[in-house]
Amino acid sequence: MIKRIVIVWLVILMAASPLLAQYSGENDIISIQKTPDVIKALRGMNLDILFEKKDEIYIVAGIRDLIKLEKAGIAYSLETYRFAAQAAQSPAAQGGINGDYHSYLELEQDLFLLESSFPELAKVETIGTSHEQRRLYALKISDHVHQEENEAKVILLGCHHAREWISVEVPYLVGKHLLENYASDSEIRSLVNQSEVWIIPLVNPDGLVYSIYYYRYWRKNRRNNGDGTYGVDPNRNYGYKWGCDDIGSSPDSYSSVYRGPAPFSEPETQAVRDFISGKNFQALITYHNYSQVILYPWGYTEDPSPLDELMHDMAEHMAAKMEEVNGTAYEFGRAGDSFYLTNGDTTDWMFGVFGVPSFTIELPPVDIFTGGFYNSEEDIMPIFQENLPAVLYLIDWAIEQHSLTAPSPPHVKPEPLRNIIRGRPIRYHPIESCLCTRLTARIRSSLVLPHWNPLI
Ligand code: 0X9
Numbered sequence: 001m002i003k004r005i006v007i008v009w010l011v012i013l014m015a016a017s018p019l020l021a022q023y024s025g026e027n028d029i030i031s032i033q034k035t036p037d038v039i040k041a042l043r044g045m046n047l048d049i050l051f052e053k054k055d056e057i058y059i060v061a062g063i064r065d066l067i068k069l070e071k072a073g074i075a076y077s078l079e080t081y082r083f084a085a086q087a088a089q090s091p092a093a094q095g096g097i098n099g100d101y102h103s104y105l106e107l108e109q110d111l112f113l114l115e116s117s118f119p120e121l122a123k124v125e126t127i128g129t130s131h132e133q134r135r136l137y138a139l140k141i142s143d144h145v146h147q148e149e150n151e152a153k154v155i156l157l158g159c160h161h162a163r164e165w166i167s168v169e170v171p172y173l174v175g176k177h178l179l180e181n182y183a184s185d186s187e188i189r190s191l192v193n194q195s196e197v198w199i200i201p202l203v204n205p206d207g208l209v210y211s212i213y214y215y216r217y218w219r220k221n222r223r224n225n226g227d228g229t230y231g232v233d234p235n236r237n238y239g240y241k242w243g244c245d246d247i248g249s250s251p252d253s254y255s256s257v258y259r260g261p262a263p264f265s266e267p268e269t270q271a272v273r274d275f276i277s278g279k280n281f282q283a284l285i286t287y288h289n290y291s292q293v294i295l296y297p298w299g300y301t302e303d304p305s306p307l308d309e310l311m312h313d314m315a316e317h318m319a320a321k322m323e324e325v326n327g328t329a330y331e332f333g334r335a336g337d338s339f340y341l342t343n344g345d346t347t348d349w350m351f352g353v354f355g356v357p358s359f360t361i362e363l364p365p366v367d368i369f370t371g372g373f374y375n376s377e378e379d380i381m382p383i384f385q386e387n388l389p390a391v392l393y394l395i396d397w398a399i400e401q402h403s404l405t406a407p408s409p410p411h412v413k414p415e416p417l418r419n420i421i422r423g424r425p426i427r428y429h430p431i432e433s434c435l436c437t438r439l440t441a442r443i444r445s446s447l448v449l450p451h452w453n454p455l456i
């Protein structure tokens with residue numbers, strides 16, 4: 001019965017194109033029974049997969065996705081109502097703020113606060129602006145921070161995807177920790193003295209703002225695609241093997257993994273590209289969630305990269321260090337082989353162009369049943385703490401690399417395929433909402449409603 005109503009509704013929407021345009025961005029959550037045939041049919045549809053359960057697969061689907069499924073004869077059930085009650089309890093769903101997570105303005109304030117609290121060690125640079133003219137910030141941490149020194153360089157990126165709020169917090173908190181512990185912790189001091197750590201905690205500010213105020217599950221940036229749809233997936237817009245197939249990214253503007261009209265078509269990815277290209281980084285981590293996994297190139301192919309063995313060993317080491325903190329086990333593996341294919345992502349570009357070890361860390365939770373749809377505010381610190389040793393290790397590794405005379409990492413012959421992630425389905429998409437409970441003065445003071453806020 002529900003299905004019938006949905007079909008009628010789709011037909012009405014299709015017939016009325018202005019309605020369809022208004023609809024863009026409003027998605028449903030659906031479930032589909034997994035069978036080998038269905039799995040085969042879903043491949044290449046570029047759906048926004050939320051999580052998988054024993055026999056079911058949950059998908060965030062817009063109207064065009066539903067039509068695609070209808071055409072392919074794939075049956076689905078609407079599940080949106082199961083998520084709605086929980087979302088309604090959070091202030092974010094009420095068009096408000098996002099609790100202990102950073103909004104764009106809070107992050108801006110806190111980055112400048114770090115700069116003014118640690119003027120010898122921290123510097124904030126603007127590296128570009130977003131579609132909606134928000135500034136993209138990079139925080140530099142080093143001794144002699146105002147000088148460009150010949151030191152090892154590591155870059156941490158956060159929040160390519162709007163709804164992945166925890167991915168802002170981890171790189172930001174890493175920076176804060178390095179600065180606040182420089183004076184008291186000799187290990188931190190030694191690392192900071194010998195390196196430059198650059199942190200871009202919020203690559204997609206427009207998306208984050210949209211996710212906070214308007215639609216929690218928004219993923220892409222906020223490009224106006226000019227056809228009634230919005231957004232390019234920044235993590236499909238990088239220039240290495242961009243759009244090499246339609247499995248790892250989508251050419252369709254409404255898709256949640258839309259790769260954009262051209263490689264680096266987006267101001268946000270252009271800013272990251274131009275910033276990184278002007279420096280000689282030794283390593284990169286880009287934070288996402290969720291899945292609790294460490295991934296390394298390639299993402300565009302299942303084949304191993306020339307540094308597969310090195311990155312495998314580094315990921316293994318990071319995972320071991322991380323597990324020691326809270327006992328949280330991060331799996332690790334080559335992205336395209338063990339996770340799923342992507343093209344135009346950050347790490348393939350970084351590795352493909354500069355040849356340096358590049359990791360995607362998908363932060364917790366591991367899935368919907370072990371942590372809910374989102375990380376609570378109480379999870380922020382433990383997730384940061386378990387991620388810290390991985391970053392410290394990577395800085396240390398970069399310092400060692402830099403000290404070697406060879407300018408680039410050693411070339412290691414391709415290894416035979418290793419299937420590292422075993423034993424559990426490892427294809428989830430983040431769909432979390434915050435457990436926003438406290439309305440602090442800090443948050444209240446930064447509450448500026450953007451022009452598209454539905455409350456206005
Ligand atoms: O799909 C993505 O962009 C990342 N996952 S997420 O659920 N956060 O959207 C994973 C990117 C992993 N990288 C490659 N597969 N190359």
Ligand code: CA
Nearest residue numbers: 142143144149
């Ligand atoms: Ca320095």
Ligand code: ZN
Nearest residue numbers: 161164288289
């Ligand atoms: Zn992501």
